[in-house]
Amino acid sequence: MFGLDSKDSKLLLIVAVLALAAPFILNPFPAGSELAQFNAGYPDLMQRFVIFGIFAIGFNILFGLTGYLSFGHAAFLGVGSYSAVWMFKLLSMNVIPAIILSVIVAGLFSLLIGYVSLRRSGIYFSILTLAFAQMSFNLAYSVLTPITNGETGLQLTLDDPRVLGQTATADGSIPVTNLFGLEMRSTYELVLGAWNFQFNAGYYLSAVIMLASFYMAIRIFRSPFGLMLRAVKTNQTRLNYTGMNSRPYTLAAFVVSGMYAGLAGGLMASMDPLAGAERMQWTASGEVVLMTILGGAGTLLGPVLGAGFIKYFENIFSKINDNVLHGWFAFLPDGMEDLLVTIVHPFVGKGWHLTLGLLFMMVVIFLPGGLIEGGQRLGKLLRRKSAKQDDEDANKSASTAAE
Amino acid sequence: MGILEVKGVGKNFGGLKALSDVNLSVQENTVHAIIGPNGAGKSTLLNCLVGKLIPDTGSVMFNNQSVLGRKPHEINQMGISRVFQTPEIFGDLTVLENVLIPCFAKRDGAFRLHAFEGVRREKELMDKAMQMLEDVNMADKRHMHSASMSRGDKRRLEMAMCLVQEPKLLLLDEPTAGMARADTNNTIDLLKEIKEKRDITMAIIEHDMHVVFSLAERITVLAQGTPLVEDTPENIKGHPKVREAYLGEAH
Numbered sequence: 001m002f003g004l005d006s007k008d009s010k011l012l013l014i015v016a017v018l019a020l021a022a023p024f025i026l027n028p029f030p031a032g033s034e035l036a037q038f039n040a041g042y043p044d045l046m047q048r049f050v051i052f053g054i055f056a057i058g059f060n061i062l063f064g065l066t067g068y069l070s071f072g073h074a075a076f077l078g079v080g081s082y083s084a085v086w087m088f089k090l091l092s093m094n095v096i097p098a099i100i101l102s103v104i105v106a107g108l109f110s111l112l113i114g115y116v117s118l119r120r121s122g123i124y125f126s127i128l129t130l131a132f133a134q135m136s137f138n139l140a141y142s143v144l145t146p147i148t149n150g151e152t153g154l155q156l157t158l159d160d161p162r163v164l165g166q167t168a169t170a171d172g173s174i175p176v177t178n179l180f181g182l183e184m185r186s187t188y189e190l191v192l193g194a195w196n197f198q199f200n201a202g203y204y205l206s207a208v209i210m211l212a213s214f215y216m217a218i219r220i221f222r223s224p225f226g227l228m229l230r231a232v233k234t235n236q237t238r239l240n241y242t243g244m245n246s247r248p249y250t251l252a253a254f255v256v257s258g259m260y261a262g263l264a265g266g267l268m269a270s271m272d273p274l275a276g277a278e279r280m281q282w283t284a285s286g287e288v289v290l291m292t293i294l295g296g297a298g299t300l301l302g303p304v305l306g307a308g309f310i311k312y313f314e315n316i317f318s319k320i321n322d323n324v325l326h327g328w329f330a331f332l333p334d335g336m337e338d339l340l341v342t343i344v345h346p347f348v349g350k351g352w353h354l355t356l357g358l359l360f361m362m363v364v365i366f367l368p369g370g371l372i373e374g375g376q377r378l379g380k381l382l383r384r385k386s387a388k389q390d391d392e393d394a395n396k397s398a399s400t401a402a403e
Numbered sequence: 404m405g406i407l408e409v410k411g412v413g414k415n416f417g418g419l420k421a422l423s424d425v426n427l428s429v430q431e432n433t434v435h436a437i438i439g440p441n442g443a444g445k446s447t448l449l450n451c452l453v454g455k456l457i458p459d460t461g462s463v464m465f466n467n468q469s470v471l472g473r474k475p476h477e478i479n480q481m482g483i484s485r486v487f488q489t490p491e492i493f494g495d496l497t498v499l500e501n502v503l504i505p506c507f508a509k510r511d512g513a514f515r516l517h518a519f520e521g522v523r524r525e526k527e528l529m530d531k532a533m534q535m536l537e538d539v540n541m542a543d544k545r546h547m548h549s550a551s552m553s554r555g556d557k558r559r560l561e562m563a564m565c566l567v568q569e570p571k572l573l574l575l576d577e578p579t580a581g582m583a584r585a586d587t588n589n590t591i592d593l594l595k596e597i598k599e600k601r602d603i604t605m606a607i608i609e610h611d612m613h614v615v616f617s618l619a620e621r622i623t624v625l626a627q628g629t630p631l632v633e634d635t636p637e638n639i640k641g642h643p644k645v646r647e648a649y650l651g652e653a654h
């Protein structure tokens with residue numbers, strides 16, 4: 001399918017089905033039920049899943065393949081968001097030109113930062129990228145205020161020109177982002193009994209773009225270019241003595257991953273047209289590192305999985321407060337109930353970082369290949385068990401046959 | 404004029420004179436061995452030929468072109484491949500992938516953004532890599548994780564990676580070090596076979612006299628950073644200076 005072998009086609013197909021059916025899959029619990037707070041099928045959360053998925057897929061092309069750990073990729077995301085918002089202010093509210101500009105600007109920006117940072121490798125490379133990103137963040141707050149609108153963040157106003165669109169709608173409000181007229185915020189709700197499924201235009205646009213990004217990543221992984229990037233990671237000396245210049249390869253990987261970040265930033269602004277400097281902060285850069293490592297660096301599916309995991313934790317675990325806990329443990333005697341709530345309390349609500357941190361440590365220590373490795377081990381275990389079962393069955397039938 | 408002409412090369416590490424006034428001429432299509440005791444400067448000399456080190460003095464000409472100041476990948480593109488003293492392979496990749504990479508380097512040069520082509524569909528290069536693996540008897544190991552192989556196999560793989568590029572000059576730094584006798588003999592046979600099949604020049608650093616005398620047509624003896632003698636294997640065997648310097652016999 002699309003020039004992929006059958007295994008990769010299957011992978012792409014699975015991701016496509018999961019992404020397109022997400023409004024169902026992420027909403028398994030009926031509204032109003034005790035477990036409904038675990039539902040994640042809301043437009044803005046689903047958008048975040050796939051947009052951060054794109055960010056992580058791109059980051060993995062650099063980090064997963066070449067081993068160069070950038071701590072500054074949020075800068076490209078931020079640049080992408082600013083570019084998109086400027087496009088909404090100056091040109092029109094159509095998301096396509098905005099997204100295209102985000103990718104181009106982020107690509108140019110990453111070419112510059114990559115060119116300088118890649119003069120070093122290892123920890124020095126990481127520090128250089130971090131320094132560049134922090135510099136961008138601080139500049140966005142201060143000197144670049146005319147472009148970034150400083151602390152307030154860049155927003156749409158009623159007197160933006162929008163030369164190809166309209167400055168304001170007929171009723172005097174700011175127009176909304178759209179794809180050739182299809183509003184990104186428009187949502188179709190399907191009510192089935194106690195379930196309420198939401199199909200949002202913005203989410204589906206993001207999901208389709210995520211699938212295209214994922215497909216591109218597969219192609220890159222399987223290409224000679226991808227092979228060279230993996231060669232850079234395993235032995236740069238040998239690569240150079242084999243007649244390859246590793247620098248342009250790493251720079252190309254850096255720019256490609258920067259463009260992915262810009263795409264994610266542009267999409268973010270397309271869903272909600274504002275951009276702030278905090279998007280470039282080092283914590284945001286660190287987050288994509290965590291996503292990639294948690295899911296499994298260097299694997300195709302890992303980064304998407306990691307992005308989903310972290311965003312789910314951030315948005316769902318953080319909402320579990322003591323009232324909810326009391327609700328869960330209400331069936332227990334009062335003393336027990338209070339005790340359990342006290343024990344669980346630090347791990348949920350505002351303490352979701354603790355849970356995530358512990359989970360991350362466990363993964364790094366026990367599953368260096370990330371959640372993907374966990375899945376693979378589980379798969380192997382099950383297969384071995386079923387093989388054993390088969391053997392036993394075969395033995396049994398053999399012995400009955402002998403009787 | 405030889406294919407490789409080293410003239411007056413000197414290299415100091417701090418106060419240590421690793422090489423001084425080295426002259427060496429390797430003739431095309433010969434096997435030229437460089438022998439000498441540990442610390443004689445053999446690896447240093449090799450490093451000066453491939454762009455890893457830049458000599459302090461002297462010149463290195465390959466095919467009438469200077470290699471000095473060029474980067475390792477540029478020197479490789481000129482037609483020089485190198486086997487390291489400790490095998491340098493792509494440990495995380497499979498054996499087949501290890502051999503494919505030099506095939507791409509040979510065809511595409513130092514860089515090409517072939518991000519959509521698909522490695523598996525490069526039929527010609529795949530066949531070439533497979534043929535090379537068959538030549539070195541490693542075809543059955545093609546899907547193996549290369550880091551998990553024995554040291555002898557890693558060396559053989561590294562040699563295959565160099566040979567598949569059909570270099571004009573192959574530099575080998577102690578290719579049989581750490582190999583069992585049987586593996587050493589296999590390597591000798593392999594190198595002899597390569598020599599017969601292709602037009603190739605080899606410069607080989609070796610400790611094992613058995614290997615040297617089975618392969619070399621010319622031998623240069625290096626001691627304390629300077630060439631002592633250069634001659635045919637027969638003459639070297641009986642040379643008193645060599646026995647003194649290299650075999651450590653005082654009289």
Ligand SMILES: Nc1ncnc2c1ncn2[C@@H]1O[C@H](COP(=O)(O)OP(=O)(O)O)[C@@H](O)[C@H]1O
Pocket residue numbers: 416419421439440441442443444445446447448
């Ligand atoms: N990079 C280096 N820095 C400092 N000294 C070195 C370096 N490489 C080699 N040497 C020294 O140069 C001398 C020659 O080393 P080498 O060329 O490795 O000898 P050989 O390969 O003949 O055993 C040795 O004394 C060694 O310690």
Ligand SMILES: [Mg+2]
Pocket residue numbers: 445446447488
């Ligand atoms: Mg040596």
